[in-house]
Amino acid sequence: MTISLSHAAQRWKADLEEWQEEICKALEKEDGQARFQSDSWIRTAGGGGLTRIIENGKVFEKGGVNISAVYGELPESLRQLMHVQHPHFFAAGLSLVIHPQNPYVPTVHANWRYFELYDTNGRVVDCWIGGGSDLTPYYLFEEDARHFHQTLKQALDPFGKNLYPAFKQECDHYFRNLHRDGEARGIGGVFYDYLRPGYADLSLEQLFALQRAGQQAFLQAYLPIVHRRKELPYGEREINWQEIRRGRYVEFNLIHDRGTLFGLKTGGRTESILMSLPPRARWVYQHQPEAGSPEAALLEVCRHPKEWV
Numbered sequence: 001m002t003i004s005l006s007h008a009a010q011r012w013k014a015d016l017e018e019w020q021e022e023i024c025k026a027l028e029k030e031d032g033q034a035r036f037q038s039d040s041w042i043r044t045a046g047g048g049g050l051t052r053i054i055e056n057g058k059v060f061e062k063g064g065v066n067i068s069a070v071y072g073e074l075p076e077s078l079r080q081l082m083h084v085q086h087p088h089f090f091a092a093g094l095s096l097v098i099h100p101q102n103p104y105v106p107t108v109h110a111n112w113r114y115f116e117l118y119d120t121n122g123r124v125v126d127c128w129i130g131g132g133s134d135l136t137p138y139y140l141f142e143e144d145a146r147h148f149h150q151t152l153k154q155a156l157d158p159f160g161k162n163l164y165p166a167f168k169q170e171c172d173h174y175f176r177n178l179h180r181d182g183e184a185r186g187i188g189g190v191f192y193d194y195l196r197p198g199y200a201d202l203s204l205e206q207l208f209a210l211q212r213a214g215q216q217a218f219l220q221a222y223l224p225i226v227h228r229r230k231e232l233p234y235g236e237r238e239i240n241w242q243e244i245r246r247g248r249y250v251e252f253n254l255i256h257d258r259g260t261l262f263g264l265k266t267g268g269r270t271e272s273i274l275m276s277l278p279p280r281a282r283w284v285y286q287h288q289p290e291a292g293s294p295e296a297a298l299l300e301v302c303r304h305p306k307e308w309v
Contacts (some may be wrong), residue, residue: 005071005116006124008204009090012114015208016067016094017050019112019215023096024052024065026219030226033058036065041269046072051272054098055279059105059230063098064275068268075265086125088118091266093131094215095259097276098222103242104229106137106144106186107249109276110218111259112211129207130193133218134171135225136186136249138242140298142308144225145187149308152190155217159210160200164309167192172305177252184302185245185252189221190214193258241295246281253277 005013024036034057042048049068054060069092079087093113100107112131119125135148153164171191176182197204253260253276263273289295 004122005090006127008127008208009069009092009114009116012208013069013092015212016069016092016112019094020050020052020065020067023094023215023219024054026223027054027060027063027065027098030223030230031057031059034060039272041272043068043070043072043267043269045267046070049269049272051269051275053275057101059100059102059226061099061101062279063096064272065094065096066272066275067094068092068272070266070268072266084117084126086117086119088120088122090116090118091262093259095276099246099278100226100230102230102232103138103234103238104141104232105226106135106222106229107246107278108136108218108222109134110215112215113259114208114211126196127204128194128196129211130195131211131214132167132171132189132191133214133221134175134186134189134191135222136245137298138238138245139294140187140301141225141229144228145306145308147224148187148189148221151217151221152214153309155213156190156210158213159202159206163200163210164190175252177248177256179255180248180251182303183248183299184305185249187301187308188305240282241289243280243282244284244287245298246278247283250277250281 028035034054036052036054039051047070049066051064051066054063071090073087074089093111095111097109110133114129115127116124117126133152156163167190168188171188174191176184195207260273289299
């Protein structure tokens with residue numbers, strides 16, 4: 001079946017290209033040394049994307065800011081997982097993960113996506129948005145956590161005062177390693193999915209505006225933290241802990257992350273999908289940080305989420 005993209009889908013694709021460029025320029029400026037390398041790709045079954053990778057920078061050890069727009073037929077397994085009946089889809093999004101050099105600078109993840117479903121005549125029968133931003137520190141600075149969450153809340157409040165609490169709770173629930181007794185991979189942020197026109201009385205136009213507000217808030221939430229922490233001295237102890245926590249990050253992305261599973265099951269580009277993984281990680285058998293240590297303080301928050309604003 002030939003899919004004719006809606007005006008909304010075409011506009012969303014154009015927005016993603018603009019956002020990708022804006023974010024990459026801001027991150028390059030903060031790093032001061034490394035530059036993003038670009039790699040475009042085509043998906044045989046329909047669509048493609050642009051992967052942009054930064055590596056071995058002064059501040060950022062590895063990161064990716066990727067956009068993709070793919071379409072075609074959903075595998076039956078995904079239809080069942082997503083609880084949808086119509087097989088033909090369009091999905092476009094921007095996904096980023098940034099892993100810093102300095103263990104005192106947090107890893108960060110963000111994603112903004114739009115999804116359409118079509119009937120057998122190629123007409124749009126359903127659409128929704130999803131996404132959010134979340135922070136994964138290796139050492140806890142409460143002022144950084146408050147800043148990150150407060151910035152995201154301020155971006156969402158114009159669309160409804162109840163959105164930040166709901167999305168924060170969903171983020172705390174989603175980004176958890178269930179096989180690790182529900183231990184979170186970080187201190188959360190906001191996460192939402194399957195927001196259709198009419199959610200919280202918002203039109204599709206307003207949902208797109210919500211996405212744009214979240215994208216703009218991301219840089220305001222993250223870069224001041226990077227700037228404050230990137231020059232702090234660190235040693236082997238901090239690197240070891242960073243690598244152990246990165247191991248938990250890898251576990252979540254490979255076992256639980258919806259985006260990873262969707263990309264792999266729809267024939268996405270493996271290199272681009274797995275760019276979210278850190279360059280270094282470690283697994284230490286039954287590792288427990290020393291009681292009262294900064295490492296233990298971080299782990300406590302991962303096990304028991306806090307209200308930051």
